[in-house]
Structures are given as structure tokens and as C-alpha cells.
Amino acid sequence: MLKGKTALVTGSTSGIGLATARALAADGANIMLNGFGDKDAIEKERAGLEKEFGVKALYSPADMSKPNEIAEMVAATEKQFGSLDVLVNNAGIQFVANIEDFPVDKWDAIIAINLSSSFHSIRAAMPGMKKRKWGRIINIASAHGLVASAQKVAYVAAKHGIVGLTKVVAVEAANNGVTCNAICPGWVLTPLVQKQIDARAQASGQSTRKAEIALLSEKQPMHQFTKPENIGALAVFLSSDAAASITGSAYSIDGGWVAQ
Ligand code: NAD
Numbered sequence: 001m002l003k004g005k006t007a008l009v010t011g012s013t014s015g016i017g018l019a020t021a022r023a024l025a026a027d028g029a030n031i032m033l034n035g036f037g038d039k040d041a042i043e044k045e046r047a048g049l050e051k052e053f054g055v056k057a058l059y060s061p062a063d064m065s066k067p068n069e070i071a072e073m074v075a076a077t078e079k080q081f082g083s084l085d086v087l088v089n090n091a092g093i094q095f096v097a098n099i100e101d102f103p104v105d106k107w108d109a110i111i112a113i114n115l116s117s118s119f120h121s122i123r124a125a126m127p128g129m130k131k132r133k134w135g136r137i138i139n140i141a142s143a144h145g146l147v148a149s150a151q152k153v154a155y156v157a158a159k160h161g162i163v164g165l166t167k168v169v170a171v172e173a174a175n176n177g178v179t180c181n182a183i184c185p186g187w188v189l190t191p192l193v194q195k196q197i198d199a200r201a202q203a204s205g206q207s208t209r210k211a212e213i214a215l216l217s218e219k220q221p222m223h224q225f226t227k228p229e230n231i232g233a234l235a236v237f238l239s240s241d242a243a244a245s246i247t248g249s250a251y252s253i254d255g256g257w258v259a260q
Pocket of ligand 1: 188
């Protein structure tokens with residue numbers, strides 16, 4: 001379906017981003033990987049995508065907290081592949097504390113990486129998408145883009161911001177063949193969430209499994225994690241022709257979290 005198209009997935013060296021890059025490659029898209037991590041491991045993933053799916057894959061080390069590096073990454077994608085057709089804004093970090101204890105530098109970093117980076121990437125990618133009259137922008141938001149949790153002031157503010165940004169971009173690009181949607185996952189077992197489970201287990205003296213169940217059942221009616229591959233499959237669907245008129249939506253994939 002996406003053969004001949006190019007997808008850039010930010011934060012795709014791990015978790016949801018990596019699974020989404022793999023799902024888009026399996027559908028035929030060339031891939032620009034991005035994110036931090038071990039150089040050899042990233043090269044193995046990049047070469048693996050080419051071998052497994054017969055697509056072309058490149059890697060950009062751009063730091064999503066740096067606007068100029070984001071613009072350069074978008075320009076490099078267009079130059080090296082000829083176009084940027086599917087943009088998945090996924091890179092994200094987390095920090096947990098009450099607002100009065102929340103370090104200012106953590107607030108700034110979360111707003112920069114989880115929110116402003118999407119403004120910068122979309123700003124850079126939109127002219128090419130409009131010119132080619134085809135584009136898919138998918139912002140990985142969160143259940144926290146729709147509802148709050150204590151101790152996550154920066155994350156919740158950034159994710160609510162992403163849902164708003166998604167709607168504006170959708171409205172602006174509505175008649176240019178470009179759609180923009182947000183995906184709002186509940187709990188997905190990735191390194192970002194594993195850290196929260198480990199912190200819980202340590203604080204409460206519980207086993208990791210008990211801490212996992214406690215974390216899930218506090219928020220989700222469904223006591224199981226969403227798989228990263230399930231987010232990838234939704235991104236592939238939103239990139240398909242069947243989804244051509246879906247725009248400005250915030251898709252929950254959250255085990256019933258925000259249904260309550
Ligand atoms: P993860 O920690 O496994 O992956 C995060 C990715 O972002 C990594 O590739 C990392 O290198 C990259 N990254 C971090 N800072 C970066 C920077 N400054 N520049 C470039 N890349 C950077 O996390 P994940 O759970 O896969 O999260 C991915 C996205 O999904 C995030 O936006 C997160 O908020 C969102 N999300 C996750 C969950 C969950 O339960 N895991 C739920 C809802 C939403």
C-alpha cells in the first residue's frame with residue numbers, strides 16, 4: 001500500500017516508534033529512523049528493515065529538543081528519499097512529581113520534546129505534502145491527551161497540546177490531501193513505562209508483576225497492556241486510502257481508560 005512512499009518516525013529507536021516504523025516498512029514505506037541509543041543496535045535495526053521488508057531505510061540522529069535539527073532532518077528526508085509522505089511524531093519522555101516539586105528543566109524538556117517538536121516537524125513537512133497533494137501526519141499523543149493524572153503536569157499539558165495541534169493542522173490542510181490525526185494509547189509496555197513500574201515496585205516493596213497489575217488497574221478497565229505493534233497497525237490504517245477522510249481525530253487505543 002505504501003510502496004514508493006517515505007515515512008519519518010521520530011523516536012523510532014525504541015518502543016512504539018520502532019514498532020510503528022516496522023509496521024510502515026512492512027506496508028512498503030521507505031523509513032527515516034530517528035532517536036537515541038546504541039550506535040550498533042540502531043544500525044542493526046536500520047539494516048534489518050531493508051533486509052526484512054525490501055525498503056530503503058536511513059537514520060537521523062536529530063535531537064527533538066532542537067528546532068534546527070528537526071528542520072534539517074525533514075529536509076534531509078525529502079532530499080535523500082525524494083519526498084516525506086508519512087510523518088509520525090512519536091518521540092517522548094516522562095517525568096513524575098507534584099507541581100511544587102517539578103524541576104523547571106524537566107518541564108522545559110517535556111514541552112520541547114513531547115509538544116514543540118511536532119510543531120517544528122509539521123511546519124517543515126507541510127509545504128512538500130501540500131505541493132504533492134498527499135500526506136499523513138500521525139501524532140502519538142496519549143490517554144493523557146484527553147484526561148489527567150496526578151504528578152504528570154508537563155506530560156499531560158504537552159499531550160493535551162498535541163491533540164489541539166492535531167485539530168488545527170487537520171483543519172488547515174483539509175483540502176490539500178493531507179490528514180492529521182492523533183493516537184491516544186493507554187498503557188503500552190515499553191522502556192518508558194517499565195521505569196514507572198520499577199519505581200512503583202521499589203517504593204511499595206511489591207513484585208514487578210504486582211506493580212504492573214496495580215499500575216494497569218488504577219486506570220484501565222482492561223488489565224492488559226496494548227502492544228506497540230497494535231499502535232503500528234493503527235498508524236498503517238491511518239496512512240491508508242481507506243482513512244482518507246479521517247482527520248482531526250484523537251483515536252483512543254487504551255483498554256477503556258477514557259471511557260470511564
Ligand atoms: P520509549 O522510551 O520506548 O521510546 C522513546 C523514543 O523517543 C526513543 O526512541 C528515544 O530515543 C526517543 N527520544 C527521546 N528523547 C528524544 C530526543 N530529544 N530526540 C530524539 N528522540 C528522542 O517510549 P514509548 O513508550 O515507546 O513512547 C513513545 C511515545 O508514545 C511517546 O510520545 C509517549 O509519550 C507515547 N505514549 C506511550 C505510552 C506507553 O504506555 N508507553 C502511552 C501513551 C503514549
